[in-house]
Amino acid sequence: MRGSGRGSTTLGGMGRWEPGAGGRLRDAALALYLERGFEQTMVADIAERAGVTARTFFRYFADKREVLFDAAAELEEKALAALEAAPAMASPLDLVMAALETTTDIIGYDRELVRKRHAVIAANAELQERELIKLARKSAALADGLRRRGVGDTEAGLAAETASAVYRVAFQRWVDATEELDLRDALRETFAQLRTLAAPR
Amino acid sequence: MRGSGRGSTTLGGMGRWEPGAGGRLRDAALALYLERGFEQTMVADIAERAGVTARTFFRYFADKREVLFDAAAELEEKALAALEAAPAMASPLDLVMAALETTTDIIGYDRELVRKRHAVIAANAELQERELIKLARKSAALADGLRRRGVGDTEAGLAAETASAVYRVAFQRWVDATEELDLRDALRETFAQLRTLAAPR
DNA sequence: AATGTGATGTCATCTGATGACATGACTCTA
DNA sequence: TAGAGTCATGTCATCAGATGACATCACATT
Numbered sequence: 175m176r177g178s179g180r181g182s183t184t185l186g187g188m189g190r191w192e193p194g195a196g197g198r199l200r201d202a203a204l205a206l207y208l209e210r211g212f213e214q215t216m217v218a219d220i221a222e223r224a225g226v227t228a229r230t231f232f233r234y235f236a237d238k239r240e241v242l243f244d245a246a247a248e249l250e251e252k253a254l255a256a257l258e259a260a261p262a263m264a265s266p267l268d269l270v271m272a273a274l275e276t277t278t279d280i281i282g283y284d285r286e287l288v289r290k291r292h293a294v295i296a297a298n299a300e301l302q303e304r305e306l307i308k309l310a311r312k313s314a315a316l317a318d319g320l321r322r323r324g325v326g327d328t329e330a331g332l333a334a335e336t337a338s339a340v341y342r343v344a345f346q347r348w349v350d351a352t353e354e355l356d357l358r359d360a361l362r363e364t365f366a367q368l369r370t371l372a373a374p375r
Numbered sequence: 376m377r378g379s380g381r382g383s384t385t386l387g388g389m390g391r392w393e394p395g396a397g398g399r400l401r402d403a404a405l406a407l408y409l410e411r412g413f414e415q416t417m418v419a420d421i422a423e424r425a426g427v428t429a430r431t432f433f434r435y436f437a438d439k440r441e442v443l444f445d446a447a448a449e450l451e452e453k454a455l456a457a458l459e460a461a462p463a464m465a466s467p468l469d470l471v472m473a474a475l476e477t478t479t480d481i482i483g484y485d486r487e488l489v490r491k492r493h494a495v496i497a498a499n500a501e502l503q504e505r506e507l508i509k510l511a512r513k514s515a516a517l518a519d520g521l522r523r524r525g526v527g528d529t530e531a532g533l534a535a536e537t538a539s540a541v542y543r544v545a546f547q548r549w550v551d552a553t554e555e556l557d558l559r560d561a562l563r564e565t566f567a568q569l570r571t572l573a574a575p576r
Numbered sequence: 577a578a579t580g581t582g583a584t585g586t587c588a589t590c591t592g593a594t595g596a597c598a599t600g601a602c603t604c605t606a
Numbered sequence: 607t608a609g610a611g612t613c614a615t616g617t618c619a620t621c622a623g624a625t626g627a628c629a630t631c632a633c634a635t636t
Contacts, residue, residue, distance in 0.1 A: 303504035339536035
């Protein structure tokens with residue numbers, strides 16, 4: 175029953191206490207979601223491929239969706255740290271944009287992998303919901319960071335939400351682009367476009 | 376077993392074919408979500424209070440969350456219609472903002488009801504996820520409306536996403552406000568604030 | 577060798593969700 | 607007015623996600 179499980183990572187016998195169950199589950203989940211789709215994949219399938227039981231899956235991930243998103247916490251932390259460390263700046267919007275820009279190198283280096291993950295998410299409403307709330311929480315965290323710097327309540331929320339909007343649009347453009355494109359450049363260009371768009375009359 | 380169900384709307388005997396099951400379910404759900412919280416409310420409880428079975432609940436609403444959101448479709452339609460009907464305008468951003476502004480009167484007249492619904496949603500992550508995807512879909516629809524008007528791809532997405540961001544912030548401010556406040560005014564003021572914030576250097 | 581600790585398996589159970597089918601109530605028409 | 611048709615609902619069965627309780631296995635420490 176066990177030992178038949180074969181993780182996508184290199185593993186030999188894989189007994190009960192083979193280390194790296196979390197990583198194997200993550201790999202197995204992404205692979206299966208790509209192969210058959212999210213809904214068609216049972217948690218038991220993922221667990222089997224990773225060589226564990228379904229119960230163990232839920233010890234590593236809160237639910238079936240989270241397996242695709244828990245890595246995103248890293249991005250939020252980095253953006254937040256950048257925001258804290260940043261020098262005083264003219265506009266809160268510039269501040270948040272700069273903070274977001276520091277995270278582009280984490281995901282920007284492998285567009286194909288990002289595209290795979292994005293394709294899975296784009297194909298399922300539940301996954302989109304989870305993605306959106308992750309982004310919203312990131313935005314809220316950034317807004318709080320601004321408030322701690324003394325930025326007004328509404329202004330902080332507005333800057334963070336707007337920057338997140340720019341980020342989403344830039345990210346989408348980057349994923350869709352056929353030509354060579356740097357995520358950081360896409361972000362800057364989109365921000366410039368917003369400036370034009372929102373220019374006071 | 377039946378006949379014991381007592382909807383929050385005025386109803387007498389309420390036999391099997393008492394009309395308005397959808398509305399009764401909606402009322403019952405909101406009331407129970409407020410009383411005990413979303414997670415603590417079983418679909419069977421909602422159905423019982425509405426005088427139907429759980430199976431019937433799922434014939435009216437796709438899932439336990441949707442009962443709080445299906446009314447929002449009206450807002451999207453109105454915004455979209457306003458966007459289609461609007462005259463040519465300088466900036467796509469102005470266009471979307473104007474479209475969103477037409478919807479403020481639908482929900483703006485009863486802040487207390489909105490607050491109740493908002494309180495339920497704010498207390499539960501699943502509900503926030505659903506709310507976010509609804510707003511995202513509305514934003515996407517508005518972006519498509521702009522594209523049909525010939526607005527460029529990225530610019531359309533950016534205008535819609537930014538306007539949605541403004542809307543969210545304004546809405547939050549309106550809900551939180553202790554003083555008398557018109558939703559439309561909040562929207563306009565927040566938009567003006569964005570103009571300042573994003574002013575080209 | 578005994579013991580403790582942590583990761584995992586096993587089992588039971590709940591709840592959300594859905595398909596299949598039966599049935600009650602209402603409408604229309606011959 | 608009886609009968610057919612239709613629609614909303616009830617009933618039953620089943621599945622998948624999720625969680626608590628407890629047993630068990632491997633490993634480290636002593």
